[in-house]
Amino acid sequence: MEFLLTQYPRRPRLLLVDDQRINIQALYALFREQCDVFMATSGEQALQQCQKQLPDLILLDVVMPDMDGHAVCRQLKADPLTQHIPIIFITAQKSEADEVKCFELGAVDFISKPINPVIVQARVRTQLTLKLQSDLLRTQALLDGLTGVANRRRFEEELQNDWRQCLREQSALSVILLDIDHFKAYNDHYGHQRGDSTLRQVAQALAATLCRPYDLLARYGGEEFVCLLPGTGLAGAVAVAQKMEEQVRKLGLEHQGSSVAKVVTISLGVVSLVPGVGMDPQALVAAADAQLYEAKRGGRAQVSSSAGCALEPGRA
Structure with a gap:
């Protein structure tokens, strides 16, 4: 053998x-x-x-x-x-x-x-x-063909698996949902070929911030990415999100169509909770999406976060 x-x-x-x-x-x-x-x-x-x-x-x-x-x-x-x-x-x-x-x-x-x-x-x-x-x-x-990170199907599978494990262990599960600021304007100005190259570079920078083998970064759709952090509370997840924002900004990728900065930036929404019986794991993603909206409404290129303890069982 x-x-x-x-x-x-x-x-x-x-x-x-x-x-x-x-x-x-x-x-x-x-x-x-x-x-x-x-x-x-x-x-x-x-x-x-x-x-x-x-x-x-x-x-x-x-x-x-x-x-x-x-x-x-x-x-x-x-x-x-x-x-x-x-x-x-x-x-x-x-x-x-x-x-x-x-x-x-x-x-x-x-x-x-x-x-x-x-x-x-x-x-x-x-x-x-x-x-x-x-x-x-x-x-x-289960890989995204463009960026090389996990695809949405892989994320959905791992979300279910991590949710069950954290429910058994009564440990925290965190989700970071993020997207590239003004990416449509970026594609309009620089073209889709350069946009694809930027997506790959951003994905690599995001992946480099994750240290544990069971943390997952996936492309959620278009210019949107999602990160799954089992066994991580809100403070730890926010620290990861802040590091992601810093690493993408440090790439220094020119973005003349952005109203935030003249380089590519990202906005991030973070939610953490301890799963409970009867709760829907998709509620965690929905809550992260709401926080991403808050980050955009607050000026973009920033992290918005919330503990998900108020999520109701079965609420999506």
């Missing part, structure tokens, strides 16, 4: 789930050199590890006390955050009906105990290769 070290941009993450530690130890010995291996000895532990580690592949025992492998698989496939993780069932059950059930639940493969190390390694290698290819295609589909 040496190819995995060169084909993957990082070491693949493998989750082993079995209530018998001796089985986990045998599998761990097979994959520890090529993969980051995580272990769980119960269905509940497996679900927790999946939420925390987002493994690239799961080797899942079927027969376990309390929650069997079938129940674990159902829950993983029902959650958008984990539904794309491939699962290989490993079980002593060898009937055709058992195998059919595993595939009906969404498993990608089925291995019978006692395991053959060569077969297990080959099947894991195959599924990790397919997962890598799927991830690459998915990444390309």
